[in-house]
Amino acid sequence: MTILVAGATGNAGAQVVHELLALGQRVRAITRNAATARLPAGVEVVEADLTRPETIPFEGVTAAHLLASAGDDYAELLTGPDLLRRAEKAGVRRITLVWNGYRSPMEEAVTAGPLEWTVLRPGDFMSNSLAWAESVRREGVVREPFAYARSALVHEGDIGAVAAAVLVRGGHGGRTYALTGPEALSVPEQVATISAAIGREIRYVEQSEAEARDEMLRAGRPAEFADVLLGWKRDMPAEGYTVVPSVEEVLGRPARSFASWAREHADAFR
Numbered sequence: 001m002t003i004l005v006a007g008a009t010g011n012a013g014a015q016v017v018h019e020l021l022a023l024g025q026r027v028r029a030i031t032r033n034a035a036t037a038r039l040p041a042g043v044e045v046v047e048a049d050l051t052r053p054e055t056i057p058f059e060g061v062t063a064a065h066l067l068a069s070a071g072d073d074y075a076e077l078l079t080g081p082d083l084l085r086r087a088e089k090a091g092v093r094r095i096t097l098v099w100n101g102y103r104s105p106m107e108e109a110v111t112a113g114p115l116e117w118t119v120l121r122p123g124d125f126m127s128n129s130l131a132w133a134e135s136v137r138r139e140g141v142v143r144e145p146f147a148y149a150r151s152a153l154v155h156e157g158d159i160g161a162v163a164a165a166v167l168v169r170g171g172h173g174g175r176t177y178a179l180t181g182p183e184a185l186s187v188p189e190q191v192a193t194i195s196a197a198i199g200r201e202i203r204y205v206e207q208s209e210a211e212a213r214d215e216m217l218r219a220g221r222p223a224e225f226a227d228v229l230l231g232w233k234r235d236m237p238a239e240g241y242t243v244v245p246s247v248e249e250v251l252g253r254p255a256r257s258f259a260s261w262a263r264e265h266a267d268a269f270r
């Protein structure tokens with residue numbers, strides 16, 4: 001069977017692809033730009049855009065991994081009903097959907113739709129910490145606001161492994177899984193963990209919210225995106241910091257820790 005993966009060039013989607021290949025599945029990855037997409041050998045790469053459902057190659061696909069947001073500004077996808085109609089018509093039976101932090105129109109469409117659906121609600125990805133790599137390499141510093149806030153960071157490899165298990169094995173229809181790592185950590189604790197992994201001191205400097213916002217705007221992030229992200233971090237909902245056992249329940253092994261993520265990615269910070 002062929003499994004379609006949206007977001008296959010992204011942090012979590014790349015892991016979905018990796019895990020599906022490890023399970024011996026045929027993978028069709030969609031991207032808006034096949035020329036820049038670097039996907040593993042054996043993956044069928046098709047140019048398509050979730051905002052234009054007619055471009056999504058559902059033919060011959062039995063299960064699909066979809067996103068709730070699209071575009072470089074992570075705007076919410078409003079094409080859900082059309083996407084699901086086309087998927088059903090093509091014979092797709094199973095869908096996994098990665099949420100974008102709230103119950104989005106895409107999540108409404110998937111959970112109201114006719115296909116066997118599973119919604120994955122990951123908290124902050126551990127890979128978000130890669131945004132600190134440059135300032136750690138150059139100055140040995142991490143600048144972030146909200147030192148008090150703890151987040152139950154999830155390893156993106158665990159998101160991929162859960163999505164692949166659900167898509168291939170089934171048995172999770174109609175379920176919504178929050179996905180977290182094994183512990184909730186503050187930014188200073190994350191910084192100390194990376195510091196231990198690279199064997200070098202890293203200084204944490206607490207930014208004001210305004211400084212963090214300015215930095216995001218200078219980096220080209222839309223104001224709305226910056227405000228949503230800062231709002232999430234400032235007043236994190238319980239889903240963001242509450243550790244849950246769903247990774248272990250689905251996979252039969254514990255969720256991976258931030259310490260192991262930091263060791264795997266140590267070279268990015270050296």
Ligand SMILES: NC(=O)c1ccc[n+]([C@@H]2O[C@H](COP(=O)([O-])OP(=O)(O)OC[C@H]3O[C@@H](n4cnc5c(N)ncnc54)[C@H](OP(=O)(O)O)[C@@H]3O)[C@@H](O)[C@H]2O)c1
Pocket residue numbers: 006007008009010011012013030031032033037048049050051067068069070071072074098099100101122123124125128
């Ligand atoms: N990062 C977090 O902490 C976090 C937490 C919870 C949920 N999420 C959600 O998880 C999802 C995946 O996050 P990520 O960090 O893995 O993403 P990412 O690395 O930023 O990559 C975004 C992916 O979305 C694809 N994409 C964007 N617009 C598209 C469109 N119009 N049509 C088809 N594909 C499109 C991109 O593909 P191409 O560029 O190749 O077209 C890329 O593969 C996002 O929707 C995000 O909102 C993230």
